[in-house]
Amino acid sequence: MTGQRIVVTGATGNLGTAVVRALAADPAVGSVVGIERRPAAHPPPKTEYVPLDVTRDDLTLALRGADAVVHLAWLFQPTHRPDLTWEANVHGSLRVFEAAAEAGVPTLVYASSVGAYSPGEGDRRVAEDWPTHGWPAAAYPREKAYVERCLDAFEREHPGLRAVRVRPGFVFQRSASPEQRRLFAGPFVPGSLLRPSLVPVVPDVPGLRFQVVHSDDLADAVRRCVLRPVSGAFNIATDDVVDPAFLASLLDARLVPVPSWLVRPALAAAWRLHLVPATPGLFDTVLRLPLMDTTRARSELDWRPVHSAAETLGEFLRGLREGSGGGTPQLAGENTRASELGSGVGQRP
Structure with a gap:
């Protein structure tokens, strides 16, 4: 088989399934190797799954001979055990970077996040040179920012390796909706309730806005x-900004002003009681996220989003209502039996 050999970590999650599809459909790609702790039973065309854990298994052999490594694996939970997420996300990323260098892989693409950025300044759009120190009160931005520093050092040590960072906004697709509900809202928020006829109001929280x-x-x-x-780095997002007014229009609901100082203690109490997995620090992070300028991706990658913010969120909400999920253990929905997928439901993206 001719064409490039691409290795993808976290290959069966929200972003991983989409990346594998995109790579497999490109004639320039000859084969895709998906690294995942719990692979799906039936890989897509041109794809082979390899069951490896980035925190403990030997990765060098799987990476040897690859033209590029795309590192997507990331653990969002358990939010009450930041030591475990640090081990998976920071230590796991370092092991992938080091294995890529040892295997002689010429290209590394790492999925960072808007969460790696330092707090923004109002509605100012920031380019890729905005500081990436995250928000220290939450594990997710803290880990994303730390991995960025590690990658800075790695690039200096390996100048012959081409490193690229993509920094997306919030990432959605229909098949990942049930997984994202489990990761961020928890089991006590039925996705079937999120339909326009059943959501009469949307809280209008000052400063709450983000890109998708x-x-x-x-x-x-x-x-x-x-x-x-x-x-280098590339910001990836739609130009539309999602705020409470945007959501109210999408759900045909009315806005009700709610101060953030009321939301945070309620979320903190729910998190302490293990009712929701999202931490109050993550709420603080979202309120401080900058808006990203995507000019570099449009000019140097010739990239344009096909889906608008409304289309993206509309598809996500339909997926929540349907609850069917995708055909991998990580994306399994409420209507999917784990035995049909050949493995249990995981938490990696």
Whole structure:
């Protein structure tokens, strides 16, 4: 088989499934190797799954001979055990980087996040040179920012390796909706309730706004980063900004002003009682996220999002209502039996 050999970690989650689809569909790619702790039973075309854990298994052999490594694996839970997420996300990322260098892989594409950025300044759009110190009160931005520092040092130590970072906004697709509900809202928020007729109001929290991107659009950007001679960081998101007014319009609901000082203690109490997995620090992070300028991705990657913010969130909400999920253990929905997938439901993205 001719064409490039691409290795993808976290290959069966929200972003991973989309990236594997995008790479496998490109004629320049000859084969895709998906590294995942719990692979799906039936890989897509041109794809082979390898059951490896990035925190403990030997990765060098799987990476040897690859033209590029795309590192997507990330653990969101358990939020009450930041030592475990640090081990998976920081230590696991370092092991992937080091294995790529040892195996002689020429290209590394790493999925960072808007969460790695330092707090923004109002509605100012920031480019890729904005500081990436995260928000220290939450594990997710703290880990994303730390891995960025590690990658800075790794690039200095390995100047011959081409490193690319993609920094997306919130990433959605229909098949990942049940998984994202479990990860961030918890089991006590039925997805079937999130339909316009059943959501009469949307809390209007000051400062709450963010950007989104469809998984397929982000995967297209990753594919371009793999196959084009680019390096550095790329912001990836739709131009539309999602705020409470945007959500109210999407759900045909009315806005009700709610101060953030009321939301945070309620969320903190629910998190302490293990009713929701999202931490109050993550809520603080979202309120401080900058808005990203995607000019570099458009000019150097010729990238444009196919899906608007409304289309992306509309598809996500339909997926929540249907509860069917995707065809991998990580994306399994409420209507999918684990035995049909060949493995248990995981928590990696």
